[in-house]
Amino acid sequence: xxxxxxxxxxxLDSGTQTVPFSGRPxxxxxxxxxxVTAKLRTLREARGERRVGRKLGFTNKRLWPEFGIDAPIWxxxxxxxxTETGExxxxxxxxxxxxxxxxxxxxxxxxxxEPGMDAASLLGCxxxxxxxxxxxxxxxxxxxxxxxxxxxxxxxxxxxxxGPRRRLSDANRGDWLNALSRFSLTLSCDGDExxxxxxxxxxxxxxxxxxxxxxxxxxxxxxxxxxxxEFVTTGSVTLAYDISxxxxxxxxxxxxxxxxxxxxxI
Numbered sequence: 001x002x003x004x005x006x007x008x009x010x011x012l013d014s015g016t017q018t019v020p021f022s023g024r025p026x027x028x029x030x031x032x033x034x035x036v037t038a039k040l041r042t043l044r045e046a047r048g049e050r051r052v053g054r055k056l057g058f059t060n061k062r063l064w065p066e067f068g069i070d071a072p073i074w075x076x077x078x079x080x081x082x083t084e085t086g087e088x089x090x091x092x093x094x095x096x097x098x099x100x101x102x103x104x105x106x107x108x109x110x111x112x113x114e115p116g117m118d119a120a121s122l123l124g125c126x127x128x129x130x131x132x133x134x135x136x137x138x139x140x141x142x143x144x145x146x147x148x149x150x151x152x153x154x155x156x157x158x159x160x161x162x163g164p165r166r167r168l169s170d171a172n173r174g175d176w177l178n179a180l181s182r183f184s185l186t187l188s189c190d191g192d193e194x195x196x197x198x199x200x201x202x203x204x205x206x207x208x209x210x211x212x213x214x215x216x217x218x219x220x221x222x223x224x225x226x227x228x229x230e231f232v233t234t235g236s237v238t239l240a241y242d243i244s245x246x247x248x249x250x251x252x253x254x255x256x257x258x259x260x261x262x263x264x265x266i
Contacts, residue, residue: 001032005039008153011139015097018139022146031222033151038222040154041076052230053077053106055134056213057155058147059203059235066239069147072203074213075155077233084162089133089263093245096137096158101243102236103187103251103261105180105206106130106162109230115218119207122214123177126207128165131251131258134233135159136240160233163261181205183256185237189249197237199255209234 004021011018021028041051055077058069083089093099110127117125137158140149150156168176181204186196203209210232217225226232243249247265 001035001039004036004152005043008036008040008139009043011097012154015095015137016139017097017141020140020145020149021152022149028148028152030148030151033148034220035222036152037075037154044076044078049078049080051076052079052082053232054213054226054230055155055157055160055233056209056235057136057150059209059212060197060201060237060239062197062201062239063236067143067145069150071147072209072212072235073147073151073155074216075151075157077157077160077231081157082160082162087161087163087262089161089261090266091135091159091161091243091263093243093265096135098138098143099158099243100136100240101187101249101263102134102136102240103185103238104132104134104233104236105202105258106132106231106233107206107210108165109226109232110228112228113210113214113226115215117211117214119181119205119211120173120177122207122210123168123173123180126168126210128167129176129180129258130165131163131253131261132233133161133249133251133261133263134236135161135243161261161263162231164259166257177207179256180207184254186252187238187241187249188252189241189247194241195238197239199237202235202237206234
């Protein structure tokens with residue numbers, strides 16, 4: 001598993017690609033893929049990177065037919081891949097392999113979420129909510145892979161741009177719980193609307209997506225559970241769209257107190 005992790009890290013660092021590991025003679029199981037997740041985290045931490053959260057991928061079932069996926073996956077997020085200040089943001093398209101854009105909701109944890117919690121209890125573990133933009137990439141040519149390959153590739157994470165945080169309190173959690181299950185989002189490029197989605201497209205809403213991750217980690221012997229101080233990106237509200245230099249992308253949300261975001265692709 002270490003050799004695979006080293007190959008993946010080399011691709012992520014250089015923006016290059018490789019053959020999907022599931023198609024190699026030795027094969028690869030999903031459990032082994034998450035073992036690679038642990039090895040990849042060890043390699044990144046050894047060179048000074050710090051894990052700051054987890055990302056969910058493919059929580060939006062509308063993405064499944066395009067990529068041949070049949071279940072969500074997750075990966076680590078590091079301080080070196082997150083930008084929280086400096087909007088309007090810029091991202092260099094050449095820094096990633098076949099990059100795509102995904103608008104998301106991020107949940108910052110202040111308590112440990114437990115398996116079996118209902119939505120209200122889960123949101124009680126959340127200290128802040130933010131809107132973010134993830135840039136995903138494929139270290140496999142043409143975005144052709146199997147689910148286990150996406151896990152191995154750090155859940156296809158490239159970069160994350162985190163918008164302003166909205167603090168939650170006991171007084172407003174009920175309002176947030178309602179908003180996070182009902183909001184809508186539109187994504188535009190150079191002033192033209194490209195796509196949209198609703199909260200329910202993400203496994204029924206970001207809080208329920210968090211529940212899915214908690215359950216996955218509870219069954220994972222190779223990776224740690226979520227901890228206070230981490231944040232979770234809950235997956236793309238829209239489809240994923242190719243990006244290229246010269247574009248300016250914007251988001252807009254309705255039904256939730258989160259500001260629009262803008263990112264320039266250079």
